[in-house]
Amino acid sequence: xxxxxxxxxxxxxxxxxxxxxxxxxxxxxxxxxxxxxxxxxxxxxxxxxxxxxxxxxxxxxxxxxxxxxxxxxxxxxxxxxx
Numbered sequence: 001x002x003x004x005x006x007x008x009x010x011x012x013x014x015x016x017x018x019x020x021x022x023x024x025x026x027x028x029x030x031x032x033x034x035x036x037x038x039x040x041x042x043x044x045x046x047x048x049x050x051x052x053x054x055x056x057x058x059x060x061x062x063x064x065x066x067x068x069x070x071x072x073x074x075x076x077x078x079x080x081x082x
Contacts, residue, residue: 033056035049 035052035056037045037049
């Protein structure tokens with residue numbers, strides 16, 4: 001019983017570490033929303049807008065995972081442990 005619990009806890013710790021790393025690497029410090037396209041855009045302007053929009057979505061997903069780790073996971077673990 002203890003061996004299974006320790007293996008599960010180890011797997012959970014590794015997964016949460018990966019989420020924390022992803023949240024730390026995907027920051028939206030240099031990104032601005034909404035993405036602005038010039039009045040006479042070129043193809044490169046559209047590509048840049050598309051890439052910036054994807055970066056904003058990725059930063060939002062990382063922020064969601066970080067918020068989940070900061071709030072929900074510890075409360076679930078605390079409830080499970082009694």
